[in-house]
Amino acid sequence: MASTMHEAVRPLPRSDAVVQAVVGRPYLNPYLAGIGLGLILLAAFVVMGRGLGASGAFSATVAWAVDAASPERAAGNEFLAPYIGDGSTHPLKAWLVFEVIGVFAGALLSGLLAGRVRWTVEKGPRVSVAGRLGAAFAGGMLMGFGAHLARGCTSGQALTGGALLNAGAWAFMLSVFAGAYAVAHWMRWQWR
């Protein structure tokens, strides 16, 4: 049964510090959330002539960090060099970096309004905190690697390219679902 906006507030499972279930007010109906997200994406197209993104902000941040540690290394790297540019502007003064700072602020605002902000490690009941954090790091590495190989992630490729009927983005989107479903069975220990 689909969750509705005005569902009663569920009792909070507060048995231990690691909260394993949804806390705070129920989430928004997925179709309404989708319309909201779609209108934000449409606003990006109309105002900026580009879509949303996230992985590009990670590239800019890494380029900045590598540049700070070793400028020769950053300048000599074919992938990072474009994010540093000619040195006339700061690498973090980039559209996607500001957008992702906004994502943080917007998510925090929504979470605070719904009573969903608290320190937790999200995981299934059968996995240790260390096991979950280790898998999170490994998954993040795969995500970072895959997103740069594909020239974008779920935001920049799937959402943005999906709405623009970008052929490569649709191929990418099908691959993401295929990759995730293919290994989901071996990841049950972490979630279920």
Added chain:
Amino acid sequence: MEMTAPFYKYGLFGDEASLLVAFLIGIGFGFFLERAGFGSARKLVAQFYLTDLAVFKVMFTAIVTAMLGVTYLAWMGLLDLSLVYLVPTHWAPQILGGLVLGVGFVVGGYCPGTSVASLATGRLDGLVYALGIGAGTVGFAFLFPLLRGLYYATPAGPLTLPQLLHLPYGVVVFAVVLMALAGFYGASLIEARASRKEG
């Protein structure tokens, strides 16, 4: 009415103002990600265990909403779609990268955007995941000399599905809407079956 969008490309504001626009658009993006429950890894990965298909529903509702908006504004002559940036298609790296990213999604529980929403709402696993993305980015950057062949392989340029399939734009838009509606109906059946199974 005269065509004036995308506003930035028509010079209605400059680079400095575009960063403010980025921040504001990001707020909307993050707000709806968190509203949908996408700051939660368990909510996200439920998609891959077929117990909660919110990822599919939100994603395709967003795609259809933005697609219809863009199509309508372009048809009205208000938006020049040729000025909206289209990432050039490179089949092999996009398909391989997509597979790796999909594995990373179910192993780690997030994607880059949702990891930011998760750490904003206090999830330490989201923070660790974001650090992992940073590590993966460093790895990709330093392996780039080995990967550049694959990265630039099978280029097809900026390419849309209507161009690929030799179909009118409106026909593909209509087909995507129908596919999404069929998908939403299928998702409701799958969720009903899952909730019966779990009791």
